[in-house]
Amino acid sequence: MNEVVISGVGSTKFGKHDGVTAIELATDASLQAIVESELDMNKIGAIYLGNFVSGFLTGQEVLAGLLADKLGISGVPATKVEGACASGGIAFKHACMAVLSGQCEAALAVGVEKMTHAKTSKVTQALNCALDHEADAASGLTYPGLFALVWQAHASLYGTSRKDVSEVIKKNRSNGLKNPLASMGKIVTAEDIEASPMIADPLRLYDCCPISDGSAAVVVTRADFAQNNKIAPTKIKASVQVSGRAKLAAHTNLCGFETTENAAKQAFENAGVKPADIDVVELHDCFSIAEIVDSEDMGFMSKGHGGGWVSEGRTQINGDLPINPSGGLEAKGHPVGATGLGQIYEVVHQLRGTHPNQVKNARIGMTHNLGGTGVSCTVNILAAE
Amino acid sequence: MNEVVISGVGSTKFGKHDGVTAIELATDASLQAIVESELDMNKIGAIYLGNFVSGFLTGQEVLAGLLADKLGISGVPATKVEGACASGGIAFKHACMAVLSGQCEAALAVGVEKMTHAKTSKVTQALNCALDHEADAASGLTYPGLFALVWQAHASLYGTSRKDVSEVIKKNRSNGLKNPLASMGKIVTAEDIEASPMIADPLRLYDCCPISDGSAAVVVTRADFAQNNKIAPTKIKASVQVSGRAKLAAHTNLCGFETTENAAKQAFENAGVKPADIDVVELHDCFSIAEIVDSEDMGFMSKGHGGGWVSEGRTQINGDLPINPSGGLEAKGHPVGATGLGQIYEVVHQLRGTHPNQVKNARIGMTHNLGGTGVSCTVNILAAE
Numbered sequence: 001m002n003e004v005v006i007s008g009v010g011s012t013k014f015g016k017h018d019g020v021t022a023i024e025l026a027t028d029a030s031l032q033a034i035v036e037s038e039l040d041m042n043k044i045g046a047i048y049l050g051n052f053v054s055g056f057l058t059g060q061e062v063l064a065g066l067l068a069d070k071l072g073i074s075g076v077p078a079t080k081v082e083g084a085c086a087s088g089g090i091a092f093k094h095a096c097m098a099v100l101s102g103q104c105e106a107a108l109a110v111g112v113e114k115m116t117h118a119k120t121s122k123v124t125q126a127l128n129c130a131l132d133h134e135a136d137a138a139s140g141l142t143y144p145g146l147f148a149l150v151w152q153a154h155a156s157l158y159g160t161s162r163k164d165v166s167e168v169i170k171k172n173r174s175n176g177l178k179n180p181l182a183s184m185g186k187i188v189t190a191e192d193i194e195a196s197p198m199i200a201d202p203l204r205l206y207d208c209c210p211i212s213d214g215s216a217a218v219v220v221t222r223a224d225f226a227q228n229n230k231i232a233p234t235k236i237k238a239s240v241q242v243s244g245r246a247k248l249a250a251h252t253n254l255c256g257f258e259t260t261e262n263a264a265k266q267a268f269e270n271a272g273v274k275p276a277d278i279d280v281v282e283l284h285d286c287f288s289i290a291e292i293v294d295s296e297d298m299g300f301m302s303k304g305h306g307g308g309w310v311s312e313g314r315t316q317i318n319g320d321l322p323i324n325p326s327g328g329l330e331a332k333g334h335p336v337g338a339t340g341l342g343q344i345y346e347v348v349h350q351l352r353g354t355h356p357n358q359v360k361n362a363r364i365g366m367t368h369n370l371g372g373t374g375v376s377c378t379v380n381i382l383a384a385e
Numbered sequence: 386m387n388e389v390v391i392s393g394v395g396s397t398k399f400g401k402h403d404g405v406t407a408i409e410l411a412t413d414a415s416l417q418a419i420v421e422s423e424l425d426m427n428k429i430g431a432i433y434l435g436n437f438v439s440g441f442l443t444g445q446e447v448l449a450g451l452l453a454d455k456l457g458i459s460g461v462p463a464t465k466v467e468g469a470c471a472s473g474g475i476a477f478k479h480a481c482m483a484v485l486s487g488q489c490e491a492a493l494a495v496g497v498e499k500m501t502h503a504k505t506s507k508v509t510q511a512l513n514c515a516l517d518h519e520a521d522a523a524s525g526l527t528y529p530g531l532f533a534l535v536w537q538a539h540a541s542l543y544g545t546s547r548k549d550v551s552e553v554i555k556k557n558r559s560n561g562l563k564n565p566l567a568s569m570g571k572i573v574t575a576e577d578i579e580a581s582p583m584i585a586d587p588l589r590l591y592d593c594c595p596i597s598d599g600s601a602a603v604v605v606t607r608a609d610f611a612q613n614n615k616i617a618p619t620k621i622k623a624s625v626q627v628s629g630r631a632k633l634a635a636h637t638n639l640c641g642f643e644t645t646e647n648a649a650k651q652a653f654e655n656a657g658v659k660p661a662d663i664d665v666v667e668l669h670d671c672f673s674i675a676e677i678v679d680s681e682d683m684g685f686m687s688k689g690h691g692g693g694w695v696s697e698g699r700t701q702i703n704g705d706l707p708i709n710p711s712g713g714l715e716a717k718g719h720p721v722g723a724t725g726l727g728q729i730y731e732v733v734h735q736l737r738g739t740h741p742n743q744v745k746n747a748r749i750g751m752t753h754n755l756g757g758t759g760v761s762c763t764v765n766i767l768a769a770e
Contacts, residue, residue, distance in 0.1 A: 061514035065760035101486035129446035375450035
């Protein structure tokens, strides 16, 4: 996919945006990305908007068409795409497809979610829209419950401890302190974590990413359109989307997600690189245990060694493989539809050398965006040149 | 777009499906389409599922991934697309793109909606998710109100009468009688219509399409994959998607929809045919007046003459330009996300010569699927060979 590049990125802060609509957030992020891309607005030939539960939480659908209108390019094909928490990654994949297929020379991918205005119980119902209602939802499961099961399975098979998992939280919250887009940066101790309320044993409050508002956007263009830009474009070496089984009972084991394994394997193959070639990763730590599981599923270490890597500091900003130097979902927040594009925003800045938590000599970066309990997944491999 | 063809179509009846989930409906329609296509299931390389308000009305999202799982092809990229009432048409467009771009050799487009289980007031709220909440919704408008304004504007400028509009209803309801997929086929008189309850002046109950459940599906393949099929494939001469302004105040006039004009113009250009070349049309008669307005916007007659055409019987099955021989949304029903694919199902059967209301010598057909008050629109031109 070397003929398609990222020529601009934009993002609002992830957190609480009172009195602002999803469309206003999406417009803000989109305009940033378009300005960076140095494109005339009317060169944008397609809009893909990733969003999960705007209908459920705000009663507003057709966000993609409304955004086109706000940007003054009404007429352009504008599509909302949804695949639970991977909606943002799916939007990016489709912007790439639109340019690759020759349908247009530039496309806008934007993700957005507005959640903090709603009651927590309503947000829990909204997030449960990603469960298979014929299976898991009927069992009374919620996402904290599901990831608690994952941790229990991982602990039972590999001995993954509270201490290992707390290291994920300490790292990500600390990384978030320097990221202006993160709302939950903080120095956290193991004692703070262990004293926080139990949510679903063994998950405590600190193990869960916060409910958030926010938007992120990426402009994808034909490489020749961006070759003389002030900001060097970022190469897209692979952009992969896969689906997977939603219901937990159908998973071969609870210690990982087959969708992540499939997507990462395809991405490495398409990009022609190995896990050891990756300099920086932004991955889907919706819960602290997810970071460990995801990093194993992506093939960075063998199964059961993710906890050891984080405990040994190997995933710190200056470690062997920096994971979530942005602070991840835990410290940035998780405005569902925006998350996949927020990850791309972070990795693009790493590859440009302009990240507040810059990884030294970052040349190849990777993003991983997981929907539900693996019902959808997108993985991207991006490169500085 | 001659290298991509339709090799299979499927549809449930549109109407009331008690105790059946959206996924079950979508699976039914999908399997019919896949069987017709003579493809091994694992040749399906992408799924696009058009749906509007499943989250809002049933609390179930991630329908595309759940469908992939049900079909036993979990792993395949599976994406829900949304653009209000045009969601089904958008799904078809993306299945075409996936094959055209070489991402896969066959793709499944399916549309589905489950609505009849919900209270009418809740369905009204759901449909209002397609309004621009910063503009029209705040004015207290609903869709019957909006189309009542369209009729009033059309009547005031062109004198379009109750009699003209009633002819649309009489024709479509009568066409529906012979269509096994239509739930509202009926012989209706002008008196019946005029005696039905007023909904939003001048719209009466008979002017409004019913709330419905249903699903329709289409398999799109590379032409060489289907060349030896028992059922001759249908050519896709054009598949166009555009966006437009949602808010009514931004429309240049209320007598038509710019999005329809744009989409139809592009489709004729891409297909290299003229309005006069079209043998049969399925268009978006969400309200009776919409059929008149849409047929004008598509360029079949000049503005203001749509009412005359229907009154003179020129849009009957044996007329100059048969419109909605299926019965349209009025007689079939309007399971929102399914409608655009249901229209393609009907036109494909016309072009195969297997329609229950067969148009004589139908060689080129057209579909038109409109979202909201023009926020999105898709138009397709299909050909028998």
